[in-house]
Amino acid sequence: MKYDSEKKETIYKIENLDKQYVHNFDANEEYFVILNWKGVLIYKWENDNYYSNDKFEYVGSFYNIVINNDFIILYDCVITSSSMRNKTQTNILKYDLQKKEIVLEQMLPNPEGFQFTFFEPRNLIEANEKFTLVADANNYKIKVYNPKNEAIDEITRNDVDWITHPTTDSILKTIDITNNRPKNSIDNLRPLTGLISLIHRMSFINDSTFVLLWSKPWEKPFYYFFYFDIWGFRDGKWKLLKKDLRQVLDENALFTFDKMEITNSYTISNSKLILVTNYPSDLEEEKYKSMTFAELKKQTDEYYKKNDLSFTIIVYEYVEK
Secondary structure: OEEOOOOOEEOOOOOOOOOOOOOEEEEOOOEEEEEOOOEEEEEEEEOOEEEEEEEEEOOOOOOEEEEEOOEEEEEEEOOOOOOOOOOOOEEEEEEEOOOOEEEEEEEEOOOOOHHHHHOOOOOOEEEOOOOEEEEOOOOOEEEEEOOOOOEEEEEEOOOOOOOOOOOHHHHHHOOOOOOOOOHHHHHHHHHHHHOOOEEEEEEEEEOOEEEEEEEEEOOOOOOEEEEEEEEEEEOOEEEEEEEEEOOOOOOOOEOOHHHOOOOOOOEEEOOEEEEEEOOOOOOOOHHHHHOEHHHHHHHHHHHHHHOOOOOEEEEEEOOOO
16 A cells, blocks of 8 residues: 555555565565565556566665665664574665665674664664764764675764663673573563663664664662653764654643654654554544544543544654754
8 A cells, every 4th residue: 555645545555475474565666675584575666556566685684674776675673583593683785676686784893782683673783875974872983884794983972871780781791592491581571671771773864874773770679761862964974963863652731743652663764664553544634633642542442442443654754954
């Protein structure tokens, strides 16, 4: 299903030719790509739909896929049954759409604290045609790689209120990622998630700007606050454009799109942040503007007692000021 700028929907039928489980997908005006368990299906826009154009297979574990200019990029830092015995769980692959071949396939060193990828959503690697970013989970440190995967820079922030704990290193050393039953490792790690600051996600907004989602513990154990930092490559170096942004829900505030809560579940693509909510699909009607968020939640609960489940997709666009 595709929506235009006027919210008109068009349904396209695109067959998953390999009949494999779909990990992820991406699309632009020219291509639609499906990431399956061991391959990528490529569809190209012709006349009135996306039609099968090509496909390629890969080795490794990937859950992220992006179309960036003339490249399809797969990347991930993830512990899976197929990756847990590898030398590293951090991988990147680039496929050239013009040459129709894989032009880069490489393992990168695991970031510190990669064991926290047991808890999702977490994205410690982000890539586009120009840069690959790899972030430590438990430090505010991001390695920057060029298109040849050569480490060229490191992004840090000295003024951040970053919370640490003396047991972190010793607990990380106990984590056995090769164990087929990871419950013990997860149970050992879980208390740390509410005691220390952590990096959760990175997402490119455009070719030279990315948003970093990080957290620090709340006073109440096992809860934390989310913060957004925006970094941009400007005048030949990385600059912190915005810091410590928060989008916390005030249930007593009157409903407005500007005050929607944003935590760690969202998608960023083409300078837009896409948020999927369970609010009724007629969210823009005037009647909601006189409600508080608490009242809207009650109305939503009542709505779904009588109606089928539906979703409202809210799209925010990045504007640099």
